[in-house]
Amino acid sequence: MPAQPLNRICYVEDDEDIQRIVRMSLERVGKMTVEVVSDPLVAIERMIAFKPDLVMLDWMMPGMDGPTLFRKMREIPRPRTCRWCSSRQKPRSASKANCRPSARRARS
Numbered sequence: 001m002p003a004q005p006l007n008r009i010c011y012v013e014d015d016e017d018i019q020r021i022v023r024m025s026l027e028r029v030g031k032m033t034v035e036v037v038s039d040p041l042v043a044i045e046r047m048i049a050f051k052p053d054l055v056m057l058d059w060m061m062p063g064m065d066g067p068t069l070f071r072k073m074r075e076i077p078r079p080r081t082c083r084w085c086s087s088r089q090k091p092r093s094a095s096k097a098n099c100r101p102s103a104r105r106a107r108s
Contacts, residue, residue, distance in 0.1 A: 006083070010035045010052035012043045012069065014061045022056075040064040044076060054083045 009032050013019050019036045026032045035050040037043045040061045047055060055073070057066040064072075 004053060006030075006032065006053045008033050008035070008050065008052045009054045009056060010037060010043075010047050010050055011056045012037045012040055012061070012066070013056075013058040014038055014040070015058070018058075040066075040069045043069055044072060047073070048076070 009026055011019070011022055011026075011034055013022065013036065016038075019038070023034045023036055026034045035046060035052065037046045040058075041063050057069055059066040061069075
């Protein structure tokens with residue numbers, strides 16, 4: 001469980017049906033504020049403006065896939081409290097989701 005509650009979620013997803021399901025679940029059940037971004041090419045700008053506690057990324061999107069967007073996100077300054085999460089389109093198990101705190105590890 002994170003030390004800070006996850007209240008602000010930025011969800012990057014190009015499929016409108018999935019956007020609606022995830023938004024409804026997070027807002028109604030989780031009582032969270034959700035910023036949905038359809039275009040991964042503008043996602044970082046929207047994340048900076050929205051200041052989320054958690055960023056969820058789709059794995060496969062047109063223009064830029066989730067792993068590429070994740071690498072670009074690592075290049076920008078961000079609050080230490082923000083988390084990132086992405087999962088494969090067909091994960092082997094739920095434990096395969098890739099969630100990381102934003103604090104960078106020291107390189108050796």
